[in-house]
Amino acid sequence: MTPLIEAKELVRIYALRHGPFSRPSFVRAVEDISLSVFPGETLGIVGESGSGKSTLGRMLLGIDPAQGGEVRFEGQPMPRLGTPEWRALRAKMQLVYQDPLAALDRRQTIATQIGEPLDIHRIGPRESRAGRVEDLMAAVGLRPDQAGSYPHELSGGQRQRAVIARALAARPKLLVCDEPVSALDVSIQAQVVNMLSDLQEENGIAMIFISHDLKVVRNLADRVAVMYLGRIVEEASSDVIFQSPRHPYTKALVSSMPIPGKKLEGRVILQGEPPNPAARPSGCAFHPRCPVARDICRTSTPALRSVETGRTAACHVVADNAAIAA
Amino acid sequence: MASIYPATTQPNARQRAGFLSSIRRNLPLSVGLGILWLVAMVLVAIFADRIRPYGITQMDLTSRLAPPGMLKHLLGTDELGRDVLSRLIQSIRLSLVIAFGATLLSAVFGTALGFAAAQFRGLVEHLVLALADFQAALPFLIMSLAVLAFFGSSMVLLVCLMGFYGWERYARIARGLAISAGAQGYAASVVQLGATPARVYLRHILPNVASTLIVSMTLTFPEIILMESGLSFLGLGVQPPATSLGNMVGFGREYLTRAPWIMLAPAAVIMLTTLSISLVGDWLRDRLDPTVR
Amino acid sequence: MIRFVLVRVMRAVITILAVMTFAFVVLRMSGDPAEVMLGPDVPQNVIEAFRKSWGLDQPLWIQYLAYLKSIFTGDFGVSMRDKAPALQLVLERVPATLQLTVPALILKLLIGIPAGVYAALHRQSFADRGVILLAILGFTIPSFVMGLLLVLIFSVTLGVLPSGGQETWVHGILPTLTMSVGGVGILARFSRSAMIEVMGQPYIRTASAKGLKWRDVVWGHALPNAAVPIVTIVGFMVGSLIAGAVVVESIFSWPGIGRLLIVSVSNRDLAVVQCILLIVAATMVVSNLVVDLLYGWLDPRLRSPASH
Numbered sequence A: 001m002t003p004l005i006e007a008k009e010l011v012r013i014y015a016l017r018h019g020p021f022s023r024p025s026f027v028r029a030v031e032d033i034s035l036s037v038f039p040g041e042t043l044g045i046v047g048e049s050g051s052g053k054s055t056l057g058r059m060l061l062g063i064d065p066a067q068g069g070e071v072r073f074e075g076q077p078m079p080r081l082g083t084p085e086w087r088a089l090r091a092k093m094q095l096v097y098q099d100p101l102a103a104l105d106r107r108q109t110i111a112t113q114i115g116e117p118l119d120i121h122r123i124g125p126r127e128s129r130a131g132r133v134e135d136l137m138a139a140v141g142l143r144p145d146q147a148g149s150y151p152h153e154l155s156g157g158q159r160q161r162a163v164i165a166r167a168l169a170a171r172p173k174l175l176v177c178d179e180p181v182s183a184l185d186v187s188i189q190a191q192v193v194n195m196l197s198d199l200q201e202e203n204g205i206a207m208i209f210i211s212h213d214l215k216v217v218r219n220l221a222d223r224v225a226v227m228y229l230g231r232i233v234e235e236a237s238s239d240v241i242f243q244s245p246r247h248p249y250t251k252a253l254v255s256s257m258p259i260p261g262k263k264l265e266g267r268v269i270l271q272g273e274p275p276n277p278a279a280r281p282s283g284c285a286f287h288p289r290c291p292v293a294r295d296i297c298r299t300s301t302p303a304l305r306s307v308e309t310g311r312t313a314a315c316h317v318v319a320d321n322a323a324i325a326a
Numbered sequence B: 001m002a003s004i005y006p007a008t009t010q011p012n013a014r015q016r017a018g019f020l021s022s023i024r025r026n027l028p029l030s031v032g033l034g035i036l037w038l039v040a041m042v043l044v045a046i047f048a049d050r051i052r053p054y055g056i057t058q059m060d061l062t063s064r065l066a067p068p069g070m071l072k073h074l075l076g077t078d079e080l081g082r083d084v085l086s087r088l089i090q091s092i093r094l095s096l097v098i099a100f101g102a103t104l105l106s107a108v109f110g111t112a113l114g115f116a117a118a119q120f121r122g123l124v125e126h127l128v129l130a131l132a133d134f135q136a137a138l139p140f141l142i143m144s145l146a147v148l149a150f151f152g153s154s155m156v157l158l159v160c161l162m163g164f165y166g167w168e169r170y171a172r173i174a175r176g177l178a179i180s181a182g183a184q185g186y187a188a189s190v191v192q193l194g195a196t197p198a199r200v201y202l203r204h205i206l207p208n209v210a211s212t213l214i215v216s217m218t219l220t221f222p223e224i225i226l227m228e229s230g231l232s233f234l235g236l237g238v239q240p241p242a243t244s245l246g247n248m249v250g251f252g253r254e255y256l257t258r259a260p261w262i263m264l265a266p267a268a269v270i271m272l273t274t275l276s277i278s279l280v281g282d283w284l285r286d287r288l289d290p291t292v293r
Numbered sequence C: 001m002i003r004f005v006l007v008r009v010m011r012a013v014i015t016i017l018a019v020m021t022f023a024f025v026v027l028r029m030s031g032d033p034a035e036v037m038l039g040p041d042v043p044q045n046v047i048e049a050f051r052k053s054w055g056l057d058q059p060l061w062i063q064y065l066a067y068l069k070s071i072f073t074g075d076f077g078v079s080m081r082d083k084a085p086a087l088q089l090v091l092e093r094v095p096a097t098l099q100l101t102v103p104a105l106i107l108k109l110l111i112g113i114p115a116g117v118y119a120a121l122h123r124q125s126f127a128d129r130g131v132i133l134l135a136i137l138g139f140t141i142p143s144f145v146m147g148l149l150l151v152l153i154f155s156v157t158l159g160v161l162p163s164g165g166q167e168t169w170v171h172g173i174l175p176t177l178t179m180s181v182g183g184v185g186i187l188a189r190f191s192r193s194a195m196i197e198v199m200g201q202p203y204i205r206t207a208s209a210k211g212l213k214w215r216d217v218v219w220g221h222a223l224p225n226a227a228v229p230i231v232t233i234v235g236f237m238v239g240s241l242i243a244g245a246v247v248v249e250s251i252f253s254w255p256g257i258g259r260l261l262i263v264s265v266s267n268r269d270l271a272v273v274q275c276i277l278l279i280v281a282a283t284m285v286v287s288n289l290v291v292d293l294l295y296g297w298l299d300p301r302l303r304s305p306a307s308h
Helices: A053-060 A083-088 A111-118 A128-139 A154-166 A186-203 A214-220 A237-244 A248-255 A297-298 A316-325 B013-027 B029-046 B084-118 B122-137 B140-151 B154-163 B165-183 B186-192 B197-233 B244-257 B263-290 C002-029 C034-037 C044-053 C060-072 C086-121 C128-142 C141-157 C169-199 C202-209 C214-239 C242-250 C259-268 C270-298
Strands: A003-017 A025-037 A042-046 A068-073 A094-098 A174-178 A206-211 A223-228 A231-236 A305-308 A309-311
Touching: A003 A053, A003 B013, A025 A053, A025 A068, A025 A231, A042 A053, A042 A214, A053 A174, A053 A206, A053 A248, A068 B263, A083 A128, A094 A154, A094 B186, A094 B263, A128 A154, A186 A214, A206 A214, A206 B140, A214 A237, A223 A237, A223 A248, A223 A309, A231 A237, A231 A248, A237 A248, A297 B122, A297 C214, A305 A316, A305 C259, A309 C270, B029 B084, B084 B122, B084 B154, B084 B165, B084 B244, B084 B263, B122 B165, B140 B154, B140 B197, B140 C242, B140 C259, B140 C270, B154 B197, B154 C270, B165 B186, B186 B197, B197 B244, B197 C141, B244 B263, B263 C128, B263 C141, B263 C214, C002 C060, C002 C270, C060 C086, C060 C169, C086 C128, C086 C169, C086 C242, C086 C259, C086 C270, C128 C169, C141 C169, C169 C214, C169 C242, C202 C214, C242 C259, C259 C270
Parallel strands: A042 A206, A042 A223, A094 A174, A174 A206
Antiparallel strands: A003 A025, A003 A068, A223 A231, A231 A309, A305 A309
16 A cells, blocks of 8 residues: 655754844754655654654654655655645645634634635635534534634634534545643643544544644554654554553653553653754754663764564664663 | 624624624724715715816806805815815715825736745845835835826826835735745645635635735825825926825915915815824724734 | 944934935936026027036036035035025024024923923922923914914014014014923923833832932932933924924025025025035034934943844
8 A cells, every 4th residue: 555645754944043144043844754644644753842743743744844855645756835736736745833813714604714725725616615624613513503603712622623623624534633622721622632543544544643732642542653852762553552662762751651540650751951943953853752762862863763563762772681681 | 802792692682782883982082983984985976977066167256255154165266266065065076086096006007016926036026126125215296296297197197106105015015925824824725726826816815815915005005195195286297287195285375365265175184084084093903903013 | 232332323324325316416406407497598508518517418427426525525516696605694693593403392392391290290280281282382383373473472463572573582482482482392291201100110119218308319210211212303493493493594684594495495595505404414423423322322222123
């Protein structure tokens, strides 16, 4: 089976200027990332803020151009941002935002906005579009009488439902969700996540779910990639990675996940500074905080390689252990 | 602010009464009078041909320099016995049309350039900003004076010149607002839906920034009236036989001692109109747009 | 900081050059000065000779290069009418204009700023409303209306002040008054809102909470901070010291730059008009530059490009 979307060796470097004339410092937001997502599959991407996961999501959609490497969608290279081909491709891939209020136009009713992709991509006859909007609203759990509401008249959860309905309007094959529930109340989060999951299953949409919340990702994702300072440090199926994390960073993350009814035991508490993307440590970026770091970790950047079937990791220690075990 | 009054939550019948009284309470007297005056001016401009008692060049040689107050010529006559009221009505129309046309021109031009700067960034943006700096540093009155004198004044040239006045403000505002809308907000999300730039700017960004642009228009409008009347006063703006408020004052100046009413009537109209726009504009700005002061 | 200054100076120079070029091209394109200067009934060979002697027979870009070259050697051309050097003609008029604009500027500062500050300190009072209304009235009255009203009252009706001419300082009273009214209004309104903004800042509340005398809070903390934006407006006013007098000089027959401009413009005296435009633009640009630099020095945040 060919992957729906495939990324190879993606690189994105931001130049940060502190003043008009100071020398810019460079932030390697995304470095050498390869991944693929198959139709109908859900890939979770987890990491702390500043790990480059949002940038990666935008690069996969072609909103942020790749400075190195390439993205292929259905086997075709990603067209350049802003070209008619790029715009046409938006009918097949959509983004769900963290802040639904910012993503909606406060001067248009939500029905107009949900139907906008239909107008843009000229999907279906004009008369049938109102019906499609009604269906979409029902599918995401919005009442028909809310069609004429403006974004500020809705609750946060309802706004996010409207954003999701708009994203689904053109029947995309890929949905990138960038922290879609982290701005919502905890009580609403589960509803929205369940709804997303149902809609995905019904429509066979592939999803890339970006979050710092491991619980949500565990429930939703088939596979999970863990990011640290612009690189994927470990990738495996959701069950595998949460059952037996191998990379020291993943171990720390997973050990901090509370499990209902269980005392938090054997928790790995990370030492040192939280990661600063502008001052990336040499060698393995994680080494200053790593409990098992060796000399080689300070000088040489570990590559992401297969350490066992269905699992890749970027760690000298894990790779050595895997070699010994083999 | 209206929400602190119970009117908005009351049932329909009382709501209307509440709404009116809330307007009365929220609208200062000066702003109310300003709005009334502006409405009157617009009506005068629209129906100028109907309400004008005489033609503007029609001379009544038997009553030259007649003082105001007489039934035949309410505001008196000028040195050729032409009715001041009729000329005033025609002048209001012309001055308002010029100022309105020029304000629109400058708003459209400036907004388009501002959007272009926000859309293309890079070289285009630098160019627009440099042009805006240039415009702001230009001694505009003196420049237009020279241009009008050298080219010979015509209506089209006058409106076009005035239409260049103040565009840089719209350009800066439009650029700033478009960039902030595009950075993470609704505009970016519509781009991401696959919308063309035209759709993004016309359907989404423009309606969202319109209130701020309208507020800037209330700032430019009186300035353009003042500039046009100043140029006409100096004899370089509107040319006879056409008449505008400024050139009425200019011609009336020669009869300042003998017939001050020729000059006072248009002077009062200019003052009241610019004053009303400034008052209403200030009030609108506080209401619509807390970000601009 | 040095690069900040350099960039601003570069931009100022480019702006002046642009104004110069714009004036040159637009004015030359507008028509043939020969016909205006000499009248319609002059034989062709005289017109040809006139054109030749003023270099008007050359292509525009050659004229432009020659113009640039002479400007950089300090030669601003010769008046086609008086045959005197344009620069000299213009500079002769500068003192007369400054005699009006400098006292007017002082009046604006002395009345406008205290009125605005007072209004801000007594918000919502009767005085505050009065100041606002008078201020708006002040800058919505066109200067030619103001001038004529003053003439009507003080010269025509009361007969106490002269309505035109430049013989004594008494002649300067009405034009100076006329010129300062608008500026007083603008400054009063601007200092009022600057002061209100500053008074709402946390450090003012801190200063008065720690027991500082109210007078010391106002003079020691509020005024210095409100001064920053007020300085900008004053800078613009200084920039228009030379340009701001066209209408008023024309009303009161005051022989300054404004009058010279009106006369030269109607005579199509290219060299003089260009010289005036250049000097006016240069004063404005230079004072904007000074304000810019002062501002950058006072408030380092504005040095970042985000301030556009």
